Amino acid sequence: MIENDLFLRACRRESVSRIPVWYMRQAGRYQPDYRDVRKRYSLIEICENPEICVQVTLSPVKQLGVDAAILFSDIMVPIAPMGMPFEIQKDRGPVMEHPIRQASDIERLRPIDPESDLPYVLETIRILARELKVPLLGFAGGPFTLASYMIEGGPSRDYLRTKAMMYGEPKMWYGLMDRLGDMVITYLRAQIQAGASAVQIFDSWVGSLAPDDYAEYVLPTMERIFSELADLHAPRIYFGVTTGELLPLFAKAGADVYGVDWRVPIRTARGKLGRNVAIQGNLDPAVLLAPWPEIQRRAESIIDMGIEQPGFVFNLGHGVFPSVSGEQLQRLTTFVHEYSERALRG
Numbered sequence: 654m655i656e657n658d659l660f661l662r663a664c665r666r667e668s669v670s671r672i673p674v675w676y677m678r679q680a681g682r683y684q685p686d687y688r689d690v691r692k693r694y695s696l697i698e699i700c701e702n703p704e705i706c707v708q709v710t711l712s713p714v715k716q717l718g719v720d721a722a723i724l725f726s727d728i729m730v731p732i733a734p735m736g737m738p739f740e741i742q743k744d745r746g747p748v749m750e751h752p753i754r755q756a757s758d759i760e761r762l763r764p765i766d767p768e769s770d771l772p773y774v775l776e777t778i779r780i781l782a783r784e785l786k787v788p789l790l791g792f793a794g795g796p797f798t799l800a801s802y803m804i805e806g807g808p809s810r811d812y813l814r815t816k817a818m819m820y821g822e823p824k825m826w827y828g829l830m831d832r833l834g835d836m837v838i839t840y841l842r843a844q845i846q847a848g849a850s851a852v853q854i855f856d857s858w859v860g861s862l863a864p865d866d867y868a869e870y871v872l873p874t875m876e877r878i879f880s881e882l883a884d885l886h887a888p889r890i891y892f893g894v895t896t897g898e899l900l901p902l903f904a905k906a907g908a909d910v911y912g913v914d915w916r917v918p919i920r921t922a923r924g925k926l927g928r929n930v931a932i933q934g935n936l937d938p939a940v941l942l943a944p945w946p947e948i949q950r951r952a953e954s955i956i957d958m959g960i961e962q963p964g965f966v967f968n969l970g971h972g973v974f975p976s977v978s979g980e981q982l983q984r985l986t987t988f989v990h991e992y993s994e995r996a997l998r999g
């Protein structure tokens with residue numbers, strides 16, 4: 654039962670008494686108890702075991718006092734039931750056994766049925782929805798970001814194979830975008846119907862595209878995804894990294910909230926996105942390694958810009974990383990609550 658709905662109110666641009674805060678990748682290796690669990694289970698085994706997955710999802714909420722939980726999973730989880738096995742390699746990320754190389758690799762991709770393909774994800778969400786006092790975020794990867802792993806075969810810096818297909822084999826590319834768009838719609842609808850109160854699309858690597866190419870090759874699929882999720886009335890968040898030049902096009906995708914990284918100031922992001930959406934972000938996670946006064950100074954500046962208009966959620970500009978101190982995150986969470994409460998009182 655949700656008792657603290659600040660996050661949902663901010664996503665809907667309603668008035669709040671203080672700014673809600675959560676952190677991307679708030680569950681992970683910076684936590685000693687997460688590292689203990691990972692000694693016994695792989696990441697995928699955690700995701701496939703509702704009892705463990707619930708505890709991993711709950712632990713940062715209890716430890717940090719954040720205003721939202723995010724389902725512990727990975728963007729690659731629904732790719733396996735589409736017919737593409739993968740593994741998560743330590744300190745590297747997702748690696749595909751047989752990356753996409755030809756049209757038949759795309760044609761053989763299957764639609765997912767979350768209840769039969771991913772029952773453990775929906776069971777985890779149902780348990781969390783009963784136990785949590787703050788909203789639960791579900792999530793999926795963005796089609797471009799997912800395609801980059803499926804085509805490159807693993808993490809990439811320049812996405813050469815992905816872009817070669819996008820620019821040179823548009824029929825194949827749109828066939829892949831259509832299938833991944835269908836999967837994201839089906840997967841997020843199932844997460845919301847199981848109990849997620851909001852959803853986020855992590856399109857982490859889409860910032861590698863030029864605006865015209867994003868508009869041509871990716872935006873139509875994003876418009877379809879957000880439009881197909883509208884009737885469920887769960888806030889839809891769209892996040893990417895290095896997306897400053899894409900934001901005017903991001904605004905056309907139809908999300909309710911846009912997550913931005915530290916490269917674009919909140920005020921500038923609002924200018925590019927327009928006034929009728931909420932903003933989430935955008936502390937550079939590396940700042941968490943600086944002394945507390947520097948963290949506080951930057952958090953104040955972000956909050957001062959965030960509260961200039963209704964619809965602001967404090968977050969990092971990308972995920973928490975392993976060497977971050979849990980104590981600093983705890984201190985930052987308390988600071989955001991206290992500083993924003995005073996600032997909003999005027």
Ligand SMILES: Cc1c2[nH]c(c1CCC(=O)O)Cc1[nH]c(c(CCC(=O)O)c1C)Cc1[nH]c(c(CCC(=O)O)c1C)Cc1[nH]c(c(C)c1CCC(=O)O)C2
Pocket residue numbers: 676677678679680681682691696710723724725726727728729741743744745746747792808855857971972
């Ligand atoms: C690009 C991406 C992936 N997965 C995800 C993204 C988008 C978010 C982002 O951009 O950071 C999404 C994701 N994956 C994971 C989360 C955590 C959710 C939560 O906070 O509970 C989230 C939000 C678990 C995970 N997924 C992964 C970890 C790493 C720790 C581990 O292997 O246990 C976690 C906590 C593995 C993974 N998975 C992926 C990569 C690149 C890696 C390796 C990077 C790393 O090692 O941190 C793909």
